Amino acid sequence: MIKFFRKIRQNLLMENKTGKYFKYAIGEIVLVVIGILIALQINNWNEKRKINNEIDLVFTALQTELESNILETSGLLRVGHLTDSLRTLFRENKVTREIIRKKPYLAFLSYRTRSTFLEDDRLNEVIEQEKELSANYKSLLPEIKLLKRRIKAWRFWQEKTLELSMQRRKELASKTPWIGTNDSLGFEKIIDRTLNDKIHRSEVNQYAEYQLGENVWEANKIRTSSVVLLWKLKSTKDKNLKIEDFLNHLNLKPFIEFTCGKVPKKQYETYFDRSVIIYNNQNKEVTLKWRYKNNDNFNLLKVSPNSFLDINEDIYIHEEGYFELEKDGKCSKVYDANKEDYIIL
16 A cells, blocks of 8 residues: 555656645645544544443442442341340340340440441442543442442441440459359359449440441441442343342341331330331332321421432431321321331332
């Protein structure tokens, strides 16, 4: 090809056609420039495709990270329910010597904890590549950054909870040297302290409040954010994915449904606040009320069609409330929970 163009130039010069020669030379330069621009554009396309493929891989890995964090935070919530139920035994003076002999961990509730690890490496990678994200991925950035902030807050409170746990352990070692003995006499002293020491009872309540009101609460919000984000990622790729199957796959349990006016007394009275996952599976906006038993007070919630309740809106589940679904301005059904996780409307 180069020899061909060179021959044309030589012929033009030999025929003394200088004007045509310069026109041809300019045209050749233009062709070269166009070729370079095309090559650069192809290279840019290839680079963009490579970056998009890498981002797709990061988001695929992010789904695995979210599932892992949902599993871990669900475990923390189970520990929260256990801590709450044990604290309730103390509150209601139902702890007896026989119960402690069967459940020795009751004697150490003032510092029992469960540390875990939540991942955010993929979250960090997504945020670092913010400028390279496609429009669909960029729409998820607010939720991704919110989840990042919630994990940061949870880590702070887990560290504080572990510090308090270690402090309590040191205090026990100095004040009650017999607490580490394995003999029956030492264990009986432990039982006496658990049943009769008012300071110990106060420490149990304080530690449980700290654990449930901060550490477990933050973990609860992380789980809600993770579930919503994971659903958006999975349902975008799989249009046939059903919300029930998705939530059940994560081992989450639905709230119990009752007819209006017939909400029974809960078998398990929870004394710590937690948020709840609410999804509107209808093609119209739904009105949901969070009502308080034995009075007319309620909070009104509007849930958009085929959407989760806004994850920035904290709903505190506790023993004195239940959800009421409205239809045509009247109660349609109610939802009540013991240890359940989500509502599908």
